[in-house]
Amino acid sequence: MSQSRERPDSNPYIRSPETEFDDVESMSETAANEQAEQLRDAIRYHDRRYYVDADPVIPDRTYDALFSRLQALEEQFDLDTTNSPTQRVGGEPLDELGSVDHVAPMLSIDSSGEVEDVREFDRRVHTELGLSSSGEDTQTSLDAYADESVEYVCEPKFDGLSIEIVYEEGRYVRAATRGDGETGENVTENIRTIRSIPLSLSGDYPEFLAVRGEVFMPRDAFQAHNRERVERGDDPFANPRNAAAGTLRQLDPRVTAERPLDCFVFDVLDTSHPFDSNWEIHETLPEWGLKVNDRTTVVADIESAIEYRDELVAVRDDLAYEIDGTVITVNDRQRCDRLGSTARAPRWAYAYKLPARTEETTVRDIVVQVGRTGRLTPVALLDPVEVAGVTVSRASLHNPDQIESLNVDVGDGVRIERAGDVIPYVSEVTEHENDSHFEFPGTCPICDSPVEREGPLAFCTGGLACPMQLKRAIEHYASRSGLDIEGLGEQRLDQLIESGLVESLPDLYDLRTSDLARLDGWGRTSAENIVEELTASMGPPLDDFLTALGVPEVGATTARSLALEFGTLDAILDASEAELRSVDDVGPTIANEIQEFFESEQNLTVVEGLREHGVEPQSLDVTTDDALEGMTFVFTGALDRYTRSEAQDLVERFGANATSSVSGNTDYLVTGDSPGQNKLDDATEHDVDVLDETAFVSLLDEHDIHD
Structure with a gap:
């Protein structure tokens, strides 16, 4: 065992809420180092009281003052910040997570939701330990070892992401996901941001310690985080486990730091400190500052373990975290060693699953x-x-x-x-x-x-003055179904709007490389690429421009019909409702939507602003030939070379028909990634030729068609 890291009673920052600090500039380097170390110890202590013990002893504002003071000292005196609490805010983005070998295999656990399977696990344990014979019937077998019951540790099976955390001489060294059980993803920097995981152990800790824990997102935090996602128009996470997994695998630790993750530690994978029982592990880990679950308990036999699981079912909705079962573990570590493991799972542990919540x-x-x-x-x-x-x-x-x-x-x-x-x-x-x-x-x-x-x-009546409507409008304008401007993803749009660089759609064309390169996470190359993409989008085909504007009810097909009929944007702006209704694919409802859209002062301002910035839609080239005349195509799935509307437009320009459903009149079904199964089934039924994208391009080449 190494030297104890218990906090010194003389530390002035443990309980004093009214500490006055000298000016940083007036301190000597020696004094700064001493104060910084005291602050780190104090912050670690308060982190444990708040995040592990749930028993804080100082108000948040005092904690914030201690934290800010430590940051100031480290910055002013360029102090070593390795494992400092200030590193929990997240470091620089990573190129990739990389991989790391585990110090010991991280096995999965056999599981079932059937009570008889749990009892069968108990019978196998007794048989392997020589506590009963294996050839007896169920009831006889139970009676045979009723007075030789195996003691089990029972704990909730957390619905999160399993991780390995390694400490050397009490200091946090690395962390990894379970991966394939032998090798996992290196999530050292992301785990560092979780405040319930100590960066330095306390108490009489061992020289080496590798523990297994479960990272999770508390239910209240999960709902709050999903609320934020939905409010900004993102899809929410399906469940807390997905939220935890997605957060932990972020390449930017700063993103992880902003999300509310927590962790329970429940097993020791390897250590220089021996343990006789798994219950001893549960009682010792908190002494070293590691958070364990307070519902973990020891039971005398398997029937008590079954009762424990049934009690969890009754309270699962009241817990602060999601669970999907009970883990039942043989308590005696020597017996665990005797039982051993299969290639994938230990023979000394079993998960009794909870029934899935269904429909209600x-x-x-x-x-x-x-x-x-x-x-x-x-x-x-x-x-x-x-x-x-x-x-x-x-x-x-x-x-x-x-x-x-x-x-x-x-x-x-x-x-x-x-x-x-x-x-x-x-x-x-x-x-x-x-x-x-x-x-x-x-x-x-x-x-x-x-x-x-x-x-x-x-x-909402705010129109594009509403940041969310503005963001969604730009997203649609830049999407593949709009002008296909690469690089304007959700995160970058948020930055552009929040920084004030983009307050309207036309502002996109005011962006300069120097402005973009100054934004967090941007480089000069990515900034130049965005500006080049925007410049290339200033002469779009008229139908693409109409689609990009987001005119209600006007998709790619209707936009093309309008562009072919009227030829120019001005002609569409001047068209009467009757003239609009004369166009194929345009009925009374769509004609009314188009006219109302372009009669809106706000929408006209956007269109005029775009044109003032040099965006001028181009009339379509209506030159066609009959190379594909008489053919009918249906497209399904995502193509790499074309959007679906581009592929449809291409074959129609050369005389073919592009329809949305497969019938006996269809000549070719062209498939991309994730094709619709119904269309594939219909193609089989009607004996329609199915082409992948390579075969489709070859067909175009055969007819001397080039896009």
Whole structure:
């Protein structure tokens, strides 16, 4: 054992909330080093009291003052910050996670949700330990070793991500995911940001320690994080496990630091300190500053372990974390060694799974999401529930009328169904928390603009002055179905809007390399690439421009019909509703939407602003030949060389028809990645030739067609 790291009683920053600090500039390097070390010890102590013991002794503002002081000292005197608490904010982004070999195999655990399988595990344990004969029937076997029961440690099976954490001489060295059990992803820098994991052990710690833990996102934090994602228009995580896994595998530790992860430690993989029992491990780990679960216990036999699991089922919804079962482990470590392991799982542990939540769950929050057109859509954030084999954590409430009709509110129990086995929705309220329904906001949750109702729907009136509508409009404008401007992803758009560089769609064309290169995470090359992409987009085909603007009801096919009919953007702007209705694919509803869109002063301002910045849509080249005349194509899946609309336009330019469904008249079904199974089945039924993208390009070459 190495020297104890217990905090000295003389440390002035442990309990003193009113500490006064001298100016950093007036301190000597020796004094700065001494104070910095005292601050680190104090912050480690307070981290443990807050994140591990859940018993803080100072207010947050005092903790923040200690932390800020330590940061100032380290920066002013260029102090060594290895394993300093200040490193929990996250370091520089990584190129890749890399891999690391585990100090000992991280095996999986055999599991079942059937009680008889758990009893069979217990019989095998007794047989292998020589405590009973293996040839007896079930009841006889149980009676035979009733007085030779094996003691088990029982603990919740956490629904998170398993990790290995290694300490040498009490200092945090590295961490890795489970991976294949022998080698895992190196997540050392990301694990460093989790405050419940100590960077330095306390107490009489061993010289070497490798522990196994489970990183998870607490349920309240999961719902809060999902709320943030939904509010900014992102898809929420399906469950806390996915949230933890996605966060831990971030290449930017600063992103991990911003997300609320926690960790329970439950096993020792290797150590210089011997243990006689697994319960001894559970009791010792907290002495070294490692967080364990307070529901872990020792039971006398397997029937008590089964009762423990049943008790967990009853309280699972009240726990602060998600669980999916109980881990039952032989307590005696010598017996564990005798039982050994298979190639994939230990013979001394078993997981008794909890039944999956199905169809009925609880509404934990209701978030109003703002779409590209300003439409406000209420979304229910749920305790994850399995519906038709899919884990669901959100469900659409459609509109304010639906909320009132269901009389649904936060805290209510609800039944979830999937429309067409795809889109989850709340079908009914099964239990009311109180006699009320969610009050739909009268102002936009993003920009506070007034909300207007149009029938059952609600809309933000802020237009592109609403940051969310602006972001969604730019995303659509730059997407593959718009002008296909590479590099304008969600994170970069957030930066452009938050920095004030982009306050309207035309502002994109004011961006300069020097401005972009100064943004966090950008380099000169990436900045130059964005500017080049924007410059290349200034003469788009008219149909692509119409689609990129996001005119309601105008997709690629309708946009092409409009472009071919009118020829120029000005002609479309001047067209009457009757003239619009004369175009193929344009009925009364679409004609009205087009006219209203271009009569909007706000939309016209955007169009004029784009043109003032040099964006000028080009008339389509209507030159065609009949190389593919008489052929009918259907496209499914994602192509690499073309978007689906580009492929359809290409074959139509050369006389073919492009339809959306396969029939007896179809000549070719062209498939990309993830093709629709129904279309493949229809092609087989109608004996239609199926071409992958390579074969499709070869067909074009045969007809001397080049895009």
